[in-house]
Amino acid sequence: MRLRPTGIYPPIPTIFDLATGEVDSAAIEANVRRWMTTGLSGVLALGSNGEAALLTDAEIDRVIQAARSAVPRDRLLLVGTGRESTRAAIVAAIRAAELGADAVLVRAPFYYRGQMTTDVLTTHFRAVADASPVPVLLYNLPGVTGFSFTVDLVARLAEHPNVVGLKETSTDLERLGQFAAIRSDTFAVLSGWAPVIYPALCAGAAGGILALANVLPDACVDIFEHTRAGRHDPARALQRKVMRLAQLVTSVHGVAGLKAAMDLAGYHGGPVRAPLPPLSAAARDDIRNELAVQAAAVD
Amino acid sequence: MRLRPTGIYPPIPTIFDLATGEVDSAAIEANVRRWMTTGLSGVLALGSNGEAALLTDAEIDRVIQAARSAVPRDRLLLVGTGRESTRAAIVAAIRAAELGADAVLVRAPFYYRGQMTTDVLTTHFRAVADASPVPVLLYNLPGVTGFSFTVDLVARLAEHPNVVGLKETSTDLERLGQFAAIRSDTFAVLSGWAPVIYPALCAGAAGGILALANVLPDACVDIFEHTRAGRHDPARALQRKVMRLAQLVTSVHGVAGLKAAMDLAGYHGGPVRAPLPPLSAAARDDIRNELAVQAAAVD
């Protein structure tokens, strides 16, 4: 049966040992085990928040293995495997599947963005989907790539038997709404932007892959469950409540901000890898204060 | 009592005589009378769809007078009065009020956009709000101005007793959600983008100023009423149904497309003013076909 991912997934950070800077598999496992005690539907490893662009191939293997060891089989391990060349993207998808990924999330090549027409991207993603042993989720993240998938591209790719959905990382709900309307029964659109997760679910998203879910998994799952159950007023209220923290741990303070928030929330966070800069003390205070607001408001 | 605009408003086109190219007041009046037989909450005259940038001051007066004569006193006549200089924006707001506007919609100056900081815009809009005899709606349209209002700017201006709301013309629902959360009881946010009107209402919008409402007023009002009443499934279904026509009459084919759709729907549409180009035959067919789809689906 065709996979249709729904619910909330955290795009998990790759944890580095503070002393050595090397990948800390034990810390990753510990984080994932704790997340898996909540209502999260699984995790995404090696997305943008996983600093995948800063890792070697050997490190990437270790991250997948650590995550797999802690994600139970009835939840999903999604793995980011986008690469610049088609052949490298295929190799990465096959390797992730060997190591236990349930599905792969594939961003577009973007070094040569001027050449990435709808036809070129169709050819690229079809080749990856043909070769991948596990289902493929498309990954639209214009903030990184500098361009967006067209509706025409996604409509073509949604017909491929091994393409099961798409992650849309933007605030643009016209585009998300169009993607979600393509094959709403079998093609799942997941929002990657916590500040709009509630209206995205209204517009037809099947769930979300949200940096905020690393820190506040329950709140994110609650927004999802409220909306699914038709409880729109509490969903909207919760969306507003988490808005600022959602901004702090992604667009405002980046991966360093996310890891600081995780440290403060009792997860393993720790340092980011250069060239990403360490968090300033002021930014850490900003995040600490906002976490306190969240905790107080819950009571 | 403070005005709080809600519901759906069409941003009405300025109708030109086919032979002379001059403003056709009678046609404007006839259109407005027909719109006022529906559930629309009023109209906006002299917005972007009103070709305000292409009119003389004398023509602007005639458009306001024509609209006022056909909008009953229990609905709202909103009038676009943004200008590049602060003094001209004040003069325009006062004149619109003299001619019967219930409120004015004021875009930011943008010729010198590099200088339009939050502080500069705060000073500008406060001066206009201080001087305007009628309430002011802020108009955020980054697609024209090249920049967006910040949340900080809107929060400052929302405290002014004569600033009653904002029109947000974009697909960005993070921003709209933040604007709508500022003073949700008294400061009304209206979406200006029909392809996202349903999720915008979910995110907290109080209504919409929608080009599509010139052509399909009932469908737009239905989305608003469904959402307000908690009927989310039909609201989402209707949003999807009108998506393509909503795109054709704004982003795809511009004011000429909107006027063609109005001609086809039995309103007065007619020509646009140069340099805006006439609609191609292919574009007209495109719009005709989509209108037929809408009519068929209704049955």
Place this chain on the structure above:
Amino acid sequence: MRLRPTGIYPPIPTIFDLATGEVDSAAIEANVRRWMTTGLSGVLALGSNGEAALLTDAEIDRVIQAARSAVPRDRLLLVGTGRESTRAAIVAAIRAAELGADAVLVRAPFYYRGQMTTDVLTTHFRAVADASPVPVLLYNLPGVTGFSFTVDLVARLAEHPNVVGLKETSTDLERLGQFAAIRSDTFAVLSGWAPVIYPALCAGAAGGILALANVLPDACVDIFEHTRAGRHDPARALQRKVMRLAQLVTSVHGVAGLKAAMDLAGYHGGPVRAPLPPLSAAARDDIRNELAVQAAAVD
């Protein structure tokens, strides 16, 4: 004989009375008379630095009249007459000619920038050029309009007998080089960006319309004369010497910075019109220091 503008022109500011904020014709005249004692080839009135977007039609007339009274007949009075509608652009060109303009400088309409295709702009500019009693200079200023003229557009328009040149306001010398190659004998390209005036002249520009020339007319004329005479080393050295001041009076501090520099250099400068903000004390010091550097280096 066909006009072919060459040399250096300052885009003159519109001077406002400090007490009343009204146009100060006497101050404009005095400035122009002083500039006309230098090697400048004329002036441009009512460009972006002339705050034309902030003036009424009556004020525009007064500025043209003041400039005309002080520009001798053997130098050129260029007047900015771009408007959003084709009919308004025609009216403005005719009026400027009546008041003595030798040529008009016409920017593209840009409120509806999404519709301003090469075909649409061709039609617009041909209509203006057909109707204008004086020669037309095209004005490409992508920093304001948000788009650039294509080479195809300029090549088409350069064939019109009443289109004699183009002002290119950008740092892009590929585009300027292509425009300058179109009809290099009769179609004059003037650079509007002082920080690249020397390489622009190398690439084929016939001269420049430079904010910096309001403050340092002699240095700007010297760069032009050195380059024309094949003295490239002093031209390049002078370009480097004026680089920072050229940035301060345009991109960094805007019209207020330009007017402050003029005050400091003994011209009439004075206030800008709202919403343009007054200059900060720090910015004024920055400009004063840089002017002192210029003066010292001259010795």
Place this chain on the structure above:
Amino acid sequence: MRLRPTGIYPPIPTIFDLATGEVDSAAIEANVRRWMTTGLSGVLALGSNGEAALLTDAEIDRVIQAARSAVPRDRLLLVGTGRESTRAAIVAAIRAAELGADAVLVRAPFYYRGQMTTDVLTTHFRAVADASPVPVLLYNLPGVTGFSFTVDLVARLAEHPNVVGLKETSTDLERLGQFAAIRSDTFAVLSGWAPVIYPALCAGAAGGILALANVLPDACVDIFEHTRAGRHDPARALQRKVMRLAQLVTSVHGVAGLKAAMDLAGYHGGPVRAPLPPLSAAARDDIRNELAVQAAAVD
């Protein structure tokens, strides 16, 4: 003595075997040997035109080895070694030096472009320059990375004893002029944009790394030599003559266009690697015609 690269360098394509798609070292060597019979000052391997982003580490080694074997010791082998993580960029620079690179060309990390402030980039490039056994050239290519180096960044880095210059790949000659003025005696700025190479040399560039030099090495060297010798008229004429071909082999038709032009000019060109698309027949004709124009004009 400090290296100061001047003159013209082609950014050489990586040649792939038509049948297998693997790196063809013999073809790369043959190309380089032929280029080295001209006045070129060396070559750049593994830049954007080298499809470096699409190669494995093992392939990268083979390309450097092939180029090194054919570049004589009195000319320069430059090698692109930018990577996303600071540690990977260091590893790549050390490896390139081991394989014989005379200098490395290092682009900025850009996956996390929102975090790449001047301070962050300063830290990154200093770490790379500290660790690199050979001199470092900075690589500013905003068309790929989405941001530009600031003048402040380049001024800081130009003080590092192992940073000897910068490649500027844009049409912006204000920026290039500022970079070139920083330490014009010891810090060499090379333009990466053939359509502006002549005015870039006027503005202070010490040379160019030009895709066009793969196809027309003599013409590119001639522009350089003419300008250096003060023969500006023939330099400008040659710039205009090669303008269109320069555009075709980079911005218009990408690496596939460049390789097609090389095939037509008697070099080894061949296929590009997916996802880059093969060239259309129409594009190939376009390039063939323009090459014929060049040949005819030479006579």
